[in-house]
Amino acid sequence: MKRILxxxxxxxxxxxxxxxxxxxxxxxxTTVPTRELMDFLxxxxxxxxxxxxxxxxxxxxxxxxxxxxxNVRLFREALEKxxxxxxxxxxxxxxxxxxALESLIAGGVSKKKRQQKELIDEVSAxxxxxxxxxxx
Numbered sequence: 001m002k003r004i005l006x007x008x009x010x011x012x013x014x015x016x017x018x019x020x021x022x023x024x025x026x027x028x029x030t031t032v033p034t035r036e037l038m039d040f041l042x043x044x045x046x047x048x049x050x051x052x053x054x055x056x057x058x059x060x061x062x063x064x065x066x067x068x069x070x071n072v073r074l075f076r077e078a079l080e081k082x083x084x085x086x087x088x089x090x091x092x093x094x095x096x097x098x099x100a101l102e103s104l105i106a107g108g109v110s111k112k113k114r115q116q117k118e119l120i121d122e123v124s125a126x127x128x129x130x131x132x133x134x135x136x
Contacts, residue, residue, distance in 0.1 A: 002051025005044065006129025008093065008121050009056060009072050010034060015121030017129040018048060023136075026129040031118035038082065045083060053079060053086055054132040056093030056124070091132045096124040103127075 004023055008015035014037050016029040032040045044050065055076055058068045079088050103123060113119060 003048050004052045004054060004129060004133070005029075005041075005048070005050045006054045006091075006125045006132065007056060008096065008125035008128055009037075009068075009075050010121060011068070011071060013118060013121055015118075015123070015125035016040075016044075017122065017125040018044075018050070019129065019133070021049075023133070026126050026133060028122035028126045031121045038078065041079075042082065045086065051086060052089060053083065054089045054091050054129055055079070056096065056128040057090040058093055089132060091128050093124070093128050096127045099124075099127050 001021060001023060003021065004019045004026075006015075006017035006026060008017075012034060013031050014034050015031050017026050018029045019026055029044075041053075045053075055072065058072055076088060076090070079086075
């Protein structure tokens with residue numbers, strides 16, 4: 001079975017999550033500097049047998065585009081060119097950063113570690129991926 005990869009795209013860094021081989025559990029994989037993202041994805045899609053990419057779609061509360069929506073659309077276009085055989089899905093990412101922080105607090109992660117934005121991005125990608133999986 002092909003895995004599903006979740007992406008919380010950011011201009012500086014991007015959180016990545018992936019499913020297990022049976023597409024039952026979403027887990028944080030890493031956070032990648034965005035300038036290295038495409039090379040990372042090319043390797044990971046091949047190594048991890050990925051069939052679907054789920055990209056967080058930034059929206060405002062009223063469902064209008066946010067300030068980063070255009071960057072995400074451009075990134076999606078680049079993904080479609082690089083991976084024409086993959087399914088690329090968009091998933092609402094509103095509140096994922098807040099939910100990520102709350103889950104880290106609930107999980108007992110120290111305040112110092114919670115301040116690492118890389119960890120928040122990785123957990124946000126996991127939440128995006130879990131949200132997508134719940135729609136299947």
